[in-house]
Amino acid sequence: MSFDESRLEGGSLTVADATLVLETLKGDKTAFSGLYDRYARLVRAICNDTTRDLGQAQDLGQEVFLRAYSKLDKLNDPDRFGAWLVSITRNVCREYRRGKFRDRHVLVGLAPDEDEQATEKDSPDERLLDLKEALNKLSEKERLALHVYYLQEQDAEQAQKILNISRSGLYRLLAKAREKIERHLTQSDKT
Amino acid sequence: MNVSLNNDLPDYYKEFGQNHQYLRERLLGTLPEVQWKVERAETASRGEIASLLFSGVRLRSSLRTALAAAAVLAIAFGIFVHFGSECDNPQAAWAAAIENAGQVQSVHFRFSTGNSSVEMWCRHPQEFRDFRVEYSNGIVTTNNYEKHCYYSKKTNLLSIRSANGPPLEKYLLGELGKLFIEKSPFSGDLISESKILHSEKITYKGEQCLKIIAEMKGDRFEYILDKKDPLIFEVKRYGPSGKVRSHVEVLDVDRNMPDSLFIIVPQGKKVADRRGK
Secondary structure: OOOOHHHHHHHOOOOOHHHHHHHHHOOOHHHHHHHHHHHHHHHHHHHHHHHOOHHHHHHHHHHHHHHHHHOHHHOOOHHHHHHHHHHHHHHHHHHHHHOOOHHHHHHHOOOOOHHHHHHHHHOOOHHHHHHHHHHHOOOHHHHHHHHHHHHOOOOHHHHHHHHOOOHHHHHHHHHHHHHHHHHHHHHHHHO | OOOOHHHHHHHHHHHHHOOHHHHHHHHHHHOOOEEEEOOOOOOOOHHHHHHHHHHOOEEEEOHHHHHHHHHHHHHHHHHHHHHHOOOOOHHHHHHHHHHHHOOOOEEEEEEEOOOOEEEEEEEOHHHOOEEEEEEOOOEEEEEOOOEEEEEEOOOOEEEEEEOOOOOOHHHHHHHHHHHHOOOOOOOOHHHHHOEEEEEEEEEEOOEEEEEEEEEEOOEEEEEEEEOOOOOEEEEEEEOOOOOEEEEEEEEEEOOOOOHHHHOOOOOOOEEEEOOOO
């Protein structure tokens, strides 16, 4: 079976995770690229919570997928690839916080992208900055729920599978997160 | 309230899709050559797949070999394929570069930016065997199959760990590859995205070389290539302001490197041996 990239673009869930995992194990790297298309944004968003820097989040994201690829035979239930990947991501982030990647980033950071930095600083979109600030104030669970929900095409079933919680639990977390964000944004509007 | 969450949250999440295609190609280009043995029929239910994964899959890893090959390709030959080939067909040039990459036994290079630098020695890359890295901040590391050594001149502490997984250098080399391969390591896409502004024959370190100035996404790249072999001697990357962003110099290729280069002698150092812990 070969995987047409266009079928997978945009996180479309036409091919089950388990099938992609199996095909990857058979040596089809295109299948793994399907999994990458489906989850890379989510992984980067989670990493960004730790790094607070998109470039570094992208680097960590690559590490997550490399690790997942080389440990793919350890995945007990391929249908739960998403949840498994999220747990790898959290581990990688934990290691990052402990400084395991310090050396690597000394080097990676050797060539700061001066233009990208300038763009970020000059960004006039204060609204988005407020939103980022509000997101940073959420608990890890609430933030993760938002990431999963919004980056998995707002598919509650997929989100609850990845987070391993009930549907009502997911909605509770989402509602709480939204409420906190709105409160933060209302306050910053007033000031 | 100015913010509508329904609009702004999706807006916020858009940024995580930035460079997605590039990152995907880069990842695919650096995936290790792992061959999984799956002995079963083409079709399988999810339950069957799960049980298969529990029991029947064997990994035949040639991880190090693949990573090393990718690293050497990225370091020494990537640019040649983009700009240095006299061959009209970029695919043929790429194939030739891959062929040549297999022959390299050692690489020594320096990579620097305005504020820091790193010097790296890599030996027997096909087997991903020995690395030494010296950072400008006084950190020295040596890595091989058996152990990872990390020495800080500042603290005089040498810490030793067992090697379990790809050495750090894999990542370093991968990142260095970014300098050369802006879009995707094994794709010809960037050939059409880059533009050669100027080229001239020069003598560089006594060798007949080709200097090529190219532009890619607003940055200017200056390459010095050996005319005879597909090897890069030097790459300088300038930002739009004309400031040097990075500078890579390949100092030696295929030079004998003594064993002592890849060993940090513990004598006179505080040693933290963390092997087996």
